[in-house]
Structures are given as C-alpha cells and as structure tokens.
Amino acid sequence: MTVRPALAAGRASSCPGLPAPGALYRRAALGALPGLGGRRGADLPAVEFTVAGVRIDRAHLADYDRVCGFRLTDRLPATFPHVLGFPLTLRLMTAPGFPIPLTGVVHVGNRITTRRPITADETLDFTTYAENLRPHDRGRQVDVVLVGSVDGEEVWRGVSTYLGRERKAGAGRDRGERPEAPAATARWRVEPRVGTEYARVSGDHNPIHTSRLGARLFGFRRPIAHGMWSKARCLAALETRLPDACTVEVAFKLPVPLPSTVNFTLLPDGGFALHDSRGRPHLAGLLR
Template sequence: MRPEPAGCVTSVQGARTALALLPRRRPATLPGREPAGRTVTVDREHLARYDRVCGFRLTDTLPATYPHVLAFPLALRLMSAPDFPLPLAGLVHVANRITVLRPIDAGTPLDHTVHAADLRPHHRGRQFDIVATVVADGVQAWRGVSTYLCRERRGERRDPGGQPERPAASARWTVPPRVGTDYAAVSGDHNPIHTSRLGARLFGFPRPIAHGMWSEARCLAALEGRLPERYSVDVAFRLPILLPAAVAFTATPAGTGWDFTLRSAGGDRVHLTGSTTAPH
C-alpha cells in the first residue's frame, strides 16, 4: 500500500459527511466488514503545527494523541457510511482510551486500521466504540478506543463518577476562541460546534466549544517529561469548554501514573477527568 501524507479531511470526505447528516433509514447493527486501513507518512510540518496548538514540545516522537488525528479520516469515513446505524450529527465523544506500546518516530511509515465495536444501550441512547490501531515496523505501537454516545432520548443528566476532589491547581490556562478553528485545521474535525457560533447554537451551546481531544492533548502536554515511554491514558469528557475560557489543570501522582482533572478556573465545572497507568 502506498503511504499517503497525514493531513486534513478531503473535500470528498467532507461531501460524504454532509450526506451522512441527512435523515434516512438506517440498519440496526454495526457494519460487519473488515477494518478499514491505510498507510500514512507523517508530515513534520503538520506535526509541528499540531504540537503548537496542543502545547507539546517539538520533537520527532509522536505525542500519544497524534495517531488519533492520523486515524480520524478512516473513522469519519466509517461513521458517515450508508451502512452505519447511527447519524453522524449529534454524536458526542464521551470517553477515550489510548495505549502507547512503544515510542513512534515521525519518520516511520504507519499502518492504520479502524473499526467500530460494541454497540450498546445507554440510559440516554446508544454508545459504541471506534477502535484504531497503529503498526510501525511490523509491530503494534499504539491503540486508541474512542467511545461515542448517540443521544436518542431525554433523561436526567447523570454525572459519571460524581464530583472529584478539588486539590490546588497545578496550572491555569487561558483558552482563546481560536482553539476551535486551530485544532480543526490540524485534526480534520471541522464539526461546526467547534468552529461556528451559529453551528454551536444549533446544538444547544451558546458559543463554540473546544474539541475534547484538544483538551486531552493539552493535559498530556502538561505532563510531558513525567510520563514513561509506554503507558495508557483513560479520559472521560464531562462538561464542554465554552470558548473563550479560563481553566485549571490539576495532576496528582497515583500508583504507577497520574490522576488529572481539567475544570473551570472557578472550580465549579469539571470538563475532563483522566488517569495514566503503566501498561501490564
């Protein structure tokens, strides 16, 4: 398979995404076909732009969240396909798990595969996972599981895990309005809830909101130098970050890794909770 450079979503994918937003009859189960795959080479200029947007240092080793961006075109193609059982519009990214099995050098061609798994009921609709893997030099180097919720009914909002304790903030960040458009440009995720005030209002938000994966990446960037070469990170996306915003990041040692939280600077809104662990 000929390697292709990493980049943003193509116009063809954009057209498919737009068609996927139209109402239509859908199958009841996830597609049963083989995982979609492609081989990519990392564009170092693109990687540098991603690093800057998310706060990572500029190195040739890929940040843990960068392979998610490389796999996103395949995931988008899968979720916007005619045989996908849930509409793309309104899907909510509620959780993410990444396992870094070995460091990945930017000069290594990467084989990606993506498939959907575990369509299951939820008290507000249905959930499913998008599972992505990266193979480098013939060895699996990375795995990501993104959990999405399709909200199909109203109900009492349940706060997963309750309110975490509020230790002193490790850092405070100002999140400018351009984070939505800047991250969209490097990730290919141009969902209008992140880039357009009108688009955000159509989905019930007064202003555009930050991408959940930007929030996760920004937290991991704050932990650079304190994470091992091999680790797993689990994140739950809680309340959205309305742009612009002031947020407080807290990280505390926990076992073999870290527990971390991203909340509003006032401390009353939890945006993200996460933890890192050394793989078994």
C-alpha cells in the same frame, strides 16, 4: 484504503491513501436532512477499514505540537496518531448502516495505549473498526477502535467512545451533589482560536468547534474546544512524566466553551483533571 469484512474473509475493494474529511462531513450533513439520511443499522457493520503507508509530515507534526502545547521534537505525541488516522475513522462512522449518525454525536471518552515511542521517520499502517454497541441512559454508545502498526507490529491503539443521543422517557442529567474540585496545578486561558487551529491540524471541522451558529444549532451558546485538544493539552503538561509505554484514559465531562479559563490538576496515582473556575469538571484522566 482497503475495506474488508471484519469477521469473515471476502473480496476487498481499495483506493489509495486516506479519505478526504471534507467530503465525509458533507455526506454526514446531507444525511441529516429529512429523507436523505438513509437507514441506520440496528447493529454494527462487520467491516473494518485499513490504509497502509501513512507518512509523517514534519511540518504538520510541528504545527500540531504548537497548537497543543507539546515540545517540538521528532517523537510523536501519544495523541498524534489519532489525528493521522482520523479520516479513516470518519469514513467508518459515515458508512451506510453505521448505527449512530455522525451529526450530533458526542465524544465521551478516549483511551490510548502506546507500546513504544514512534518517530517522524516511521511509516504507519492504520486499521479501524467499531465494537461494543450498547445502550446508554441518553441513547446508545459505541467504541471506535483505531490501531497503528509499523512493519506489522502494533505500536499504538486508540479507543474512542461516542454517544448517539436519543430522546428517552425518564432520561435526564444527574444533578447529584458534586464533589469539591481539587486545587489547581496550573491555570490555562483557552482562546477562541483553539477551535479553528485544532480543526486545521486535526481535520475535525465539526462546526460546534469553529462556528457560533454551528454551535447554537447543537445547543451550545458558543463554540466548544475539541475533546481531543483538551486531552492533548493535558498530556503536553505531563510530557516529561510519560513513560515510553503507557495507557492514558480520559472521560470527557462538560464541554470547554471558547473562550474560557480552565484549571488543570495533577492528582495522586496517575490521575489528572480539568475543571472550570467554578469547580465543574471538563475532563477526568488516568495514566497507567
């Protein structure tokens, strides 16, 4: 892994391979304790992290495909590079001075652009950085960018939007009238094991997805599905419709509690959505 200033030349420090997610989660947990959190920056650090030579483990790919509902092939699902590069983005978000603490952060949106198909025999280089720190009614949002390249050519780009919640006077949930949910194209039962199985294949072991106690500590009555599992499950349903080069953008709405039943809907003009049995939205997506 290489760390370098994002906006200016400088001396880089490096260590081989991707960072270990477990150690980064422990760092985040310790940082949440009073007196140990360190000082949060007011702005984004002008730094990017890179790692070269990431190889695809076919057993890992197959395991991911099974958990998310994709066919078993050597072609990477559009969401799989997000999983490969996740430890690098986790390293960025736990870096000293990163303005939003990882503990309690909410993943509110994700946009993935694929330039061409990627296969399991290719080797990827990843770069991650953060941009567009901005205010939000409930705190601050930031975009974390992850770029995947093969032999110097960008083949994949993911942009994840995260919300750091802060208490603000007058801030509250919009309780306006909700439009009627569209008719379901398919109905899926999401079992509790989805949280632990996706954590295993993705490296995202946030306890709100895997532990009832961990979920309750953050205000959920029971564990919730990972947002990126929900996106991947939708893309698995659209797998035969996806072109080689495309952009798929989603907004994560209400969490998917585990267990639950969700309704998937294919909409006109490339749209798709997930709703609960009462018509409340979990995810809104668009394929371009």
